[in-house]
Amino acid sequence: MFRTIQNKLICTFGNIMTDLIKKPFNVKEIREQFPALRQKIYGKNLVYFDNGATSQKPQIVLDAINLFYSKENANIHRGVHYMSQKATTEYEASRIRIQKYLNAKKSEEIIFTKGATDSINLVASSYGELLQAGDEIIISAMEHHSNIVPWQMLCIRKGLVLRVAPINKKGELLMEEFDQLLSKKTKLVAITHISNTLGTINPVKEIIQKAHAVGAKVLIDGAQSIQHIKVDVRDLDCDFFVFSSHKVFGPTGIGVLYGKEDLLDRMPPYQGGGDMISKVTFERTTYNELPFKFEAGTPHIAGGICLGTAFEFLESLDMVAAEKHERELAKYAEDILDTFEGLHIIGEAKNKTSVVSFTVDGLHPFDLGTLLDKQGIAVRTGHHCTQPLMDFFKIPGTVRASFAFYNTKQEIDLFVEAFEKSLFMLK
Amino acid sequence: MTIEEKQQEIIEEFNVFDDWMEKYEYIIDLGKDLPIINENYKTEDRLIEGCQSRVWLHSEYKESVMEYTADSDAIITKGIIGLLIQVMNKETPESILKTDLHFIKDIGLQEHLSPTRANGLVGMVKKMKTEALKYINQ
Secondary structure (H helix, E strand, C coil): CHHHHHHHHHHHHHHHHHHHHCCCCCHHHHHHCCHHHHCEECCEECEECECCCCCCCCHHHHHHHHHHHHHHCCCCCCCCCHHHHHHHHHHHHHHHHHHHHHCCCCHHHEEEECCHHHHHHHHHHHHHHHCCCCCEEEEECCCCHHHCHHHHHHHHHHCCEEEEECECCCCCECHHHHHHHCCCCEEEEEEECECCCCCEECCHHHHHHHHHHCCCEEEEECCCCCCCCCCCHHHHCCCEEEEECHHHCCCCCCEEEEECHHHHHHCCCCCCCCCCEEEECCCCEEECCCCHHHCCCCCCHHHHHHHHHHHHHHHCCCHHHHHHHHHHHHHHHHHHHCCCCCEEEECCCCCECCEEEEEECCCCHHHHHHHHHCCCEECEEECCCCHHHHHHHCCCCEEEEECCCCCCHHHHHHHHHHHHHHHHHHC | CCHHHHHHHHHHHHHCCCCHHHHHHHHHHHHHHCCCCCHHHCCHHHEEECCCCEEEEEEEEECCEEEEEEEECCHHHHHHHHHHHHHHCCECHHHHHHCCCCHHHHCCCHHHHCHHHCCCHHHHHHHHHHHHHHCCCC
16 A cells, blocks of 8 residues: 555656656757758758658767767677676666556566567567457558558468458548447457558547457557657557657667567567577477567667667657647648648548648649659658558548658748649649 | 660750759650550550559560550659650660660659659569560560
């Protein structure tokens, strides 16, 4: 009892401390921390609106990468020498920082992977081993290919059934239809928190409750959410949560799989190799404990450590104000784009994040993207790795502007100017 | 005119453009002017699926030379197709296979032939050559 009260006090005090060190949100000051934003492309000031694909890195992360390779580079979990000990301590400290940020119960529940795709493949391969022919997996119609294909492969391998929850024309999940897909056969619901193409924020908490009610586990693809909204895995009560470091201001090549401890314990290892073992003989191998059971081989050490630095950066940020700023940017852009004849915003969910996807009658997104690029504007064009979603909307692709908190309304004005020029050239 | 001479002619043509806008306006106009491929030829086996834009290529071997017609759903891709056809059309399979298409780089459009561009053009050049290969020594 005393310990519970004590923990609560520490938590409360900790939150107050964190709030105190947070600076008020100031986009100008934030931009100064991102050197990549201060460059010219084809002689024009860069306007970087491809944050859905990857985010730029703050100076603090760049310095951490440089420091690691300049002075701290050593292999972890095996050396007795000073540098190895230090690298191990930092790598594990990063794991704890991420655990605390996500509010996971234990650091053992944080598995370092190559990224969100790798995390999903890990779950498909390992949790998939616990499933049997006839079991069902539900995904949604707005999933990224990385949350479709691993399940299709698993279904073929194990004789499982893949069900797809439909969406409406606004790009919102149809909850009644989703409810109807749920049954005792459902063993897993794998769904995106936020759609990379549409910006739709799915009601994941409700989905998780409903899935749990039929005994299914839930994987949340957080690749597009963690950089925008505060994620609390215990509040969500999800069984798995995956994301990539590079979309959340950290290095590429590293990501995270959060999984509930009892579930991860029951799952067989994903890959064999060093670090994931307890004892190896030619006859038999016993496996290491969590999280190492799932981390075979030398990991991306610098990536793991510097992802921790990216979270340090996020912790210093007023996320509520940052998200408000991002939503204002999206609203500002949509209001202007709406005035263009023949332009259609794709993704008009009531609850959406700072993604503006659109098409223009008679014009191919590739042409628009090419001409915007020549004017220093980085947007994404194409199907955004969501081909089934493009088929649903009967379009070859969209132009997608995805904003981060370091973007500004002035940049949107430059984008609109470049967009008008592109339209003039193409029509 | 040899393939090399045709390439040089395009390079000279592009030299007069002062900025990217003039260059792309020209490519867009080329794309609009390109005779569209016969609709019957827009078949799966003639489709080169890029990640972004799609390209259809039809080739015929007539009187010892290759004849190409092509189309794309993106106008800039189509314009560049126009240039590629201008260079490769009515050439013998032997000279098509030997050709180094350096003019694309020389006129500053090399990014369109990079694998990341995913516009189907890399696949198209490859297909133009593999089609020519079928008729070599005939």
